[in-house]
Amino acid sequence: MDNRELASLIVVAAFVVLAVAVSQKRFGLLKSFLGVVRGTFHPRLLGLWVAYLLYAAAVMWGAYRLGVWTPDLVTSTVLVVVFTGLPLVGSSISDKGDHIVRPVLKKTFGVAAILSAYVYLESFALGWEIFWQAILAMLSMAAVLGDARVVKLFNRIALIYALASVVHTTTTLVGGADQVEWLALAQAVALPFWYPVALIPLLYVVGYYSAVELAACRVQVSRRRLTKWRWGAILAVGLRLRVSYARRFVAPWVFELADASSRHERRSVLADFRRTHSRSVNR
Numbered sequence: 001m002d003n004r005e006l007a008s009l010i011v012v013a014a015f016v017v018l019a020v021a022v023s024q025k026r027f028g029l030l031k032s033f034l035g036v037v038r039g040t041f042h043p044r045l046l047g048l049w050v051a052y053l054l055y056a057a058a059v060m061w062g063a064y065r066l067g068v069w070t071p072d073l074v075t076s077t078v079l080v081v082v083f084t085g086l087p088l089v090g091s092s093i094s095d096k097g098d099h100i101v102r103p104v105l106k107k108t109f110g111v112a113a114i115l116s117a118y119v120y121l122e123s124f125a126l127g128w129e130i131f132w133q134a135i136l137a138m139l140s141m142a143a144v145l146g147d148a149r150v151v152k153l154f155n156r157i158a159l160i161y162a163l164a165s166v167v168h169t170t171t172t173l174v175g176g177a178d179q180v181e182w183l184a185l186a187q188a189v190a191l192p193f194w195y196p197v198a199l200i201p202l203l204y205v206v207g208y209y210s211a212v213e214l215a216a217c218r219v220q221v222s223r224r225r226l227t228k229w230r231w232g233a234i235l236a237v238g239l240r241l242r243v244s245y246a247r248r249f250v251a252p253w254v255f256e257l258a259d260a261s262s263r264h265e266r267r268s269v270l271a272d273f274r275r276t277h278s279r280s281v282n283r
Helices: 003-022 024-042 043-067 070-095 102-108 112-120 126-143 148-175 182-199 202-222 228-238 243-247 254-261 263-282
Strands: none
Touching: 024 254, 043 070, 043 182, 043 202, 070 102, 070 182, 070 202, 102 182, 102 202, 102 254, 112 202, 126 148, 182 202, 202 228, 202 243, 243 263, 254 263
């Protein structure tokens, strides 16, 4: 764990302690926190998290076999798995767009992501890291309130921090070029880029399943002729594994499918839906 990671833990812990200390409703905060924990570990979500962690472990094992991951990257791996992978899994469920792959690639290979990976290679001294991160954390929370002056100040300080990090990282790498273990450095830099790409198959399955389940719930509520699981199976096959189809399956198609009284009619409704959707996309 480097100074930047340690500083992040200290700043987060300090803000939590401060929030509890100054709050007059400590038990309310604790109750809210326990509610979040219960929601996070709900039996339905727990299965998703277990599947995600097993998938992540399989990805790391494969990367280890290929020589692109080593046990020295455990700390960085935990941070990437938790703070990069989990939000991607959540967004694959909550996003309403037609695509899964494109947003992942955009987030992973954007300028901000590349810059973050570069400055992550070297950190300031622990005291400076705590100082910068505490200021940025306070300003970011204040910026949420929508004060234009605070937002402008936050952007300026964040830019100063980014520029200082780039200069510090560059001078450190150039000054110690003979001592740098370039293979280990390349593995550390590559991790935040190849891991989200390796998640794409899982994200697609999760996004498609959640969209089909939501569509099946809509149909089942309209007509309780079949169970939600039967409707889910019909939609999973009829929507041809297309996330865009599943996310756009709303009224009036929901009611048309619910009113279909035979397998042939249901197939006809889904075929009409696919043709209509394909034409709208090609325009």
